[in-house]
Amino acid sequence: MQHLAPRDPRRVGPYRTVALLGAGGMGRVYLGIDREGRTAAVKVVRAEYAYDPDFRERFARELDLARRVHGTHTPRVLDADTSGRTPWMATEYVRGPSLHDLVRSVGPLPEDSVRFAARGVAQALERVHSHGLVHRDLKPGNVMVSAAGPQVIDFGIAAALEDAGPDGDGRLVGTPGYMAPENIRREPGGAAADVFALGGMIVYALTGTGPFGEGHPSAVMYRITNQDPVLTGIPERLHGLVSACLDKDPRERPSASRVLHALGGPAAPPTTASAWLPPPAVHTLERIDGEYRDAVAAAGPGAAGGAPASRARRRPLLVGAAGAALLLTAGAGTWALAGPFGGGTAEEDPGRRVRCDLTEHIAPELAEAARPVPSIPSSSVPPGTVFSADGRVLVVAGSQGLALWDWEEGTEIARIEDEVPGLSPTPLVSPDGCRVGYNGTGVHVYVAGTGEHTVYRGDVEVVASAFDPDGEGLYLVEGTGEPESAVLRVDLETAEVTDTYSGTDGAHTIAVSPGGGYLAAVDYTGQVRVWDTESGGTLFEAGGAEPGYGSNLELPDEDGGLLYMTGDGVVHEDFLDGGPPRTFAPAAMPENGLSEFVLSPGADRLYAPYTSGELIVDEDSEGFGMKVWEFSTGEELTGEEDEGYVSRLGMHPDGHVFTGVPLLDSDVWIVDAERLRLHSRIG
Structure with missing residues (x-):
């Protein structure tokens, strides 16, 4: 159970949401309270699926079936809306794990x-x-x-x-x-x-x-x-x-x-x-029940529509326990078969899956290349990391290729051995989980299920790229160094350029909003620009952006949110509604400013590491650290003690952990985003 992030709805139908129970590829599940104080598990469909008529039909069908089979051992459907702008369904909340x-x-x-x-x-x-x-x-x-x-x-x-x-x-x-x-x-x-x-x-x-x-x-x-x-x-x-x-x-x-x-x-x-379960199991249920009561009590009678009400304690077991198993499953639970059991239709072709699970849908040659003990592909520079959209797999890029890790189990499930150029190797994972890749001379993209390797725009250096959330395109910036060089969108099927977004003086960073409606770039003159991806029109421009060393640009939602880094701190703009921007500035700005930032909606935190720019010889040096803010309020939460400085940050989709590269360690660290304590280390 997690407290609500700024992007989470505060009301769904008649329910006031007080905590996040779980999240998955199709939507999010909340603990909701109605006007009479009754609780429910409220499933809310992700925006991109809300516009899919087939998905709506399937969601309505699930609702009908769930209503028909309710009995002593099946939760009752309490309320639903399958035709509204955002479909949702509320069922009895089960206080316990799967x-x-x-x-x-x-x-x-x-x-x-x-x-x-x-x-x-x-x-x-x-x-x-x-x-x-x-x-x-x-x-x-x-x-x-x-x-x-x-x-x-x-x-x-x-x-x-x-x-x-x-x-x-x-x-x-x-x-x-x-x-x-x-x-x-x-x-x-x-x-x-x-x-x-x-x-x-x-x-x-x-x-x-x-x-x-x-x-x-x-x-x-x-x-x-x-x-x-x-x-x-x-x-x-x-x-x-x-x-x-x-x-x-x-x-x-x-x-x-x-x-x-x-x-x-x-x-x-x-x-x-205790009448049917052993003491350890009873204790687990009591913990969950206590967490539930804390969330409801913290919400209070007047919390509707306000700031995040619940500060429920997070435990790894409970994040997916009482609600995450209720996650939307139109498509999940469907295993597209290909291999020894036959099949050859386009739908069964592992290169044409609608959605892939990187823990399962891996070409044999990539799985066989996995190391018995997870390791970073040989790299003389700090590796880059990115989580898959479902959060189960961490992809790590080094100078000698990509490694795919099941980070919770601490195992390596696949490896792509290749030369990855540049001082900052950065991996890519498509939102559907079917493709991984990296930038170089062109963008190198591998279909995980088949091992098929395609190079897009392979005649020039590509300095930045990002998959389109629809799974059909790829945005990229060619490193020509020429003013007015554009951001291009390339069709993954045909490799043809379908759209051009102009106006930047050599963009070095790009970001795409979660639903694919907006594209942003930071160029070498410090200009930030946001485009409407459908029309290609410019929606926002600002100057003064700093490139930093890692992540320096985010479009966290479809509501007009934009984050970018300047010499004064991290700026949060609303490029749709306007208004004065917020700036997350530390009480004492480090001599060389901040080096990057990353947002955790799940923990409601913004993190920004920094270094002095001087040669750091040991971990006791005071020339580095991390600034932390509560994102919803802007309050600085920087503590005197944390697990230590890390750079090249990568945030888990649910926001409860992030990755980073420590100063004097060859491993990738996975850090608890709320407590800033080491969760695990791999590599």
């Missing part, structure tokens, strides 16, 4: 706890199937654990029984580790596929891993279709039932009703969490 997160936190659960949870899930499936529906993505991450028992969530890819096979565009649906073999083979699916997933969920809850192991999805799905499940550690009383649920022949699996009967039938709701 089963996946709970097991990761406290370890495998005892048999009695798992049996009780399985009874609740089987009862939910029985109701779903009785309505002629199939869930299609049952997994530990879609089962929430509350004091009152389990709750099955996420009907974003549910379907009627007669339509329960692959999606209409040929893609498989579901999560690989819990996908039934008939679905993998593209045979007609049905209720039996949900029972197969229930068997896998039971194994995970009892052992901490799925019945077919872990690894690349293709490998897991091969085991599902060709190998027996691993049931080591399953108690004898459950062994036969689990084995039947995981039978490869769907005709041999029991129905959800039979599973429920075998487990003892519907169970009465427990009076307390």
Whole structure:
């Protein structure tokens, strides 16, 4: 649970938002309070998807299915608006983590706890199937654990029984580790596929891993279709039932009703969490409940429409616990199959995926090049970093290529070995997660799923580039050094220049707004310019910008926000509505000013490191540090102690951590954005 950032809405329909529960590629989920003080998990669609009629239709379909299947073990839909400017849906808020997160936190659960949870899930499936529906993505991450028992969530890819096979565009649906073999083979699916997933969920809850192991999805799905499940550690009383649920022949699996009967039938709701969960799990639920109460109490009765009300404590488990599993899933949970199981349509082609997961959709040769121990591609200069849009992968650029890290697990998942020129290697990741790249002689772009390498504008040096959020284009600046050199937009499919944005004297930095509506640049004369990307018209101009050493320009929203660095501090403009700018200036400006800045909406913080410009010989030198402000109020929060100076900052999409390169260390540091303490280090 996190406090609200400046860009988060303070009201959604009848709900006053008081905390952020989670965020994903399709939207954000908030803890909301209505006028009567009742709480809800409020899912809000991201702006770019709000204009997609197909997405709206799918979102409305999820709402209809969720309303139809509500029962004891499925949260109730409280309210929704699928036709407004920004679609949203409110459901009962479940005070607890997902089963996946709970097991990761406290370890495998005892048999009695798992049996009780399985009874609740089987009862939910029985109701779903009785309505002629199939869930299609049952997994530990879609089962929430509350004091009152389990709750099955996420009907974003549910379907009627007669339509329960692959999606209409040929893609498989579901999560690989819990996908039934008939679905993998593209045979007609049905209720039996949900029972197969229930068997896998039971194994995970009892052992901490799925019945077919872990690894690349293709490998897991091969085991599902060709190998027996691993049931080591399953108690004898459950062994036969689990084995039947995981039978490869769907005709041999029991129905959800039979599973429920075998487990003892519907169970009465427990009076307390300790009535069915072990003490460590009870403690986890109590922590979440306390955090929930803190957020509601901090909001107060008069907080509607005001500044961020909740300062809820952040814990890694809880960020994705009670709400993040409710994240919008139109497209998530759909695994576009390509490889050993056949397929060859454009939709299945890994080079044409609509959205990619860099932890899974990696070409074999790139995955094989990954190092057993994560390391920065050899570099004599500080490496550059960038997070993928979903925040799961950190891409690191050094002078000898790119490395892709699962930063939370501390593992390297892929490597691209190439010469990356320049003193400041900066990696790129497309918003859809399907492409990575870097600047050099042209912009080098790799399709992660195939390894395909394309160089755009390969006849000249490119000094700055950024992917268009629509996933179809690339903005770049050619390093010609000529006045009036323009920013170009290149189509990724045709490699042709589609748009030209003129008026800069050799831009060295560019930024694109999250929705792609605006483009900004800083040039070598210190001029800042903002364009409307559709019309190409100039919306804003200002002088006095400083290049700095790292990030010096941001378009944080679609509402006219612009941040750039000057000799006086970091300036925040509203280029749409005008008005006087805000300047984030330290109480005592360092001799050489600030070297860069980065904004964390999640932590409501603006960070700006600085150096004196003198030769720094050790970490005790006073010639460097970091200035910090609360972004919403402008109050300086610079502390006397933090984890240490870092440069080349990169912010996580959710804003709760950022990366940086320390002075006297060869690793990349990942820093807690609120506490300014080292979270982890890699490399």
